[in-house]
Amino acid sequence: MEIKTVSKKRKLLPGLRSVKFNPAIEGGELTIDELKAMIKRAEEGPFYTLEEGQEMIRQWREQRRNR
Structure with missing residues (x-):
């Protein structure tokens, strides 16, 4: 059995983009x-x-449910 994983890019807060x-x-x-x-x-x-x-947060949760 093979388990596939998806690599997700880490998102930083807007003020931390260049750090x-x-x-x-x-x-x-x-x-x-x-x-x-x-x-x-x-x-x-x-x-x-x-x-x-x-x-x-509500929109984020809704997006996660619809994946």
């Missing part, structure tokens, strides 16, 4: 200056209301 290190899912070291730069980019947004965030 190779994703602190949410990877180990490693990060300098203070790198951390400050990441925080500064994150503070620029985008920002969502609670309702917008819940709607995005």
